[in-house]
Amino acid sequence: MHPHLISGSPTTHDDSDAMAPIGNLVNACIQCGTCTASCPNALEMDLTPRKMWRLVILGRLSDVMASRTFILCSDCYTCTLRCPRGLPLTRAMEALKGIAFARRETQHRRSRLFYETFMQTVRRYGRIREMAFMTRYFTAMKNPAEPFRFAPLGLKLMGKGKVEMGGGKSTEIPLAALFEKVAALERTPDKPLGKGG
Amino acid sequence: MNYLYYPGCSLTASAREYDLATRAVMAAAGVDLTEIDGWTCCGASAAAPISDLLSLSLSARNLALAEQTTADGQILVPCSACYLNLKKAHEALRSHAKQRTMINEALAAVKLNATGSVRVRHLLDVLAVDLGARHLAPLITRSLSGLAVAPYYGCQCLRPYPEFDDPERPVSMEPLIEATGASVHVWEAGGRCCGASLVSTHPEAGLKRVCSILKAARGADLIVTVCPMCQMNLDAWQPKASRMAGEDLSITVLYLPQLLGLAMGLSHHELGLDLNLAVLGSFREKMF
Numbered sequence A: 001m002h003p004h005l006i007s008g009s010p011t012t013h014d015d016s017d018a019m020a021p022i023g024n025l026v027n028a029c030i031q032c033g034t035c036t037a038s039c040p041n042a043l044e045m046d047l048t049p050r051k052m053w054r055l056v057i058l059g060r061l062s063d064v065m066a067s068r069t070f071i072l073c074s075d076c077y078t079c080t081l082r083c084p085r086g087l088p089l090t091r092a093m094e095a096l097k098g099i100a101f102a103r104r105e106t107q108h109r110r111s112r113l114f115y116e117t118f119m120q121t122v123r124r125y126g127r128i129r130e131m132a133f134m135t136r137y138f139t140a141m142k143n144p145a146e147p148f149r150f151a152p153l154g155l156k157l158m159g160k161g162k163v164e165m166g167g168g169k170s171t172e173i174p175l176a177a178l179f180e181k182v183a184a185l186e187r188t189p190d191k192p193l194g195k196g197g
Numbered sequence B: 001m002n003y004l005y006y007p008g009c010s011l012t013a014s015a016r017e018y019d020l021a022t023r024a025v026m027a028a029a030g031v032d033l034t035e036i037d038g039w040t041c042c043g044a045s046a047a048a049p050i051s052d053l054l055s056l057s058l059s060a061r062n063l064a065l066a067e068q069t070t071a072d073g074q075i076l077v078p079c080s081a082c083y084l085n086l087k088k089a090h091e092a093l094r095s096h097a098k099q100r101t102m103i104n105e106a107l108a109a110v111k112l113n114a115t116g117s118v119r120v121r122h123l124l125d126v127l128a129v130d131l132g133a134r135h136l137a138p139l140i141t142r143s144l145s146g147l148a149v150a151p152y153y154g155c156q157c158l159r160p161y162p163e164f165d166d167p168e169r170p171v172s173m174e175p176l177i178e179a180t181g182a183s184v185h186v187w188e189a190g191g192r193c194c195g196a197s198l199v200s201t202h203p204e205a206g207l208k209r210v211c212s213i214l215k216a217a218r219g220a221d222l223i224v225t226v227c228p229m230c231q232m233n234l235d236a237w238q239p240k241a242s243r244m245a246g247e248d249l250s251i252t253v254l255y256l257p258q259l260l261g262l263a264m265g266l267s268h269h270e271l272g273l274d275l276n277l278a279v280l281g282s283f284r285e286k287m288f
């Protein structure tokens, strides 16, 4: 987990081995290309999923991080379903996103801020309040053009009375205690990488 | 029939009509829903990349609350992303002793404990399997014959857990649609990805997924969905997708329980139909 998400304290990373657990997950890959053929986003990716898994197994961290392949995974689980070796590929894609966010890779900044802001909103309110989330996301992006991309959507939702406008009767159930505890548990060594998916 | 109910965040805001229609159809079918008191966000797709344990613990918190209410109950979940997250936590609690220990250590910080005794069910699973066309057919008071409906399943109610349908060629909505008198639009796109959060983070890629689904729906009168993320991608972003495709891809998009509710004679108000973002005039004239 990103320590700054939990405590706000600055972090240093020694992640030379960061990709090793993911390499272990996909080690049995036979380079058949079923994952590439199954992926709805493969055409938008710079490396095909098959090639990227090869680089992951070889431990080529900077080549993998430089690609946009894993960030364009939309969690559809088709490759996971079809991989003849039964590898948890969607899970591995998620883990690569996690590494890129922890390394604060500049080319993945937009996705990182989207995910991080989402989780900060959950931590603070317990539920996603879409308006609060978007406001925080735009602030974090510090890109004046960003809100305009979403403006038509925001106006539509607002016109339908579908966004909570602050205050009101939204339930607030802060989850900071749970977030802190998870962070503390994750600081203990030998954290296993979860299976499944 | 009784279920615990986990609406999830979207159903309290951008997908309010899904919440309204789900509750209305279930009530009309004689099913009792008990909302889980104090439920919180499942972490959506944002928690897992940041931390596995956080993702599992956020979902397990809701399972723990559900267990307090009905230890051997079933949770009905209308959102596919919530469904998958709760299901993953359920699997971890049931089948991975080490993860169960870690999750409960985390939950101790909020004075909760989860065992995984409560089953997690998607709304479509409950509609198709527990109720089924046989139970719903007698409730149909208004035939929707003449409508061609494209069933859109999306991803996460089908994969990676093949609980109630074929994850490659899903069919579970078809008997329900036919029970309303409508016909099923035959297409290949029902289980293809809508682009999920890519539509927000990488629209140039995400909107292509939306375009291809809307194009495949051509010939149908409407698309029905079973997930607020799919629904939002297919309805709110329709104008943008049309601009990208260089052609008009407008089509009515309803949630499945809204379609069923219309056939059961429920009012537009009860089904939240005024909240939908894509209901074409031609459809409105036919139906309202």
Ligand code: SF4
Residues within 6 Å of the ligand: A026, A028, A029, A030, A031, A032, A033, A034, A035, A036, A049, A050, A053, A082, A083, A084, A085, A086, A087, A089
């Ligand atoms: S489908 Fe599985 S085995 Fe085949 S290339 Fe992809 S990861 Fe490797």
Ligand code: SF4
Residues within 6 Å of the ligand: A035, A038, A039, A040, A041, A042, A049, A072, A073, A074, A075, A076, A077, A078, A079, A080, A089, A090, A093
């Ligand atoms: S889960 Fe991700 S990588 Fe796999 S097919 Fe779907 S979008 Fe592609």
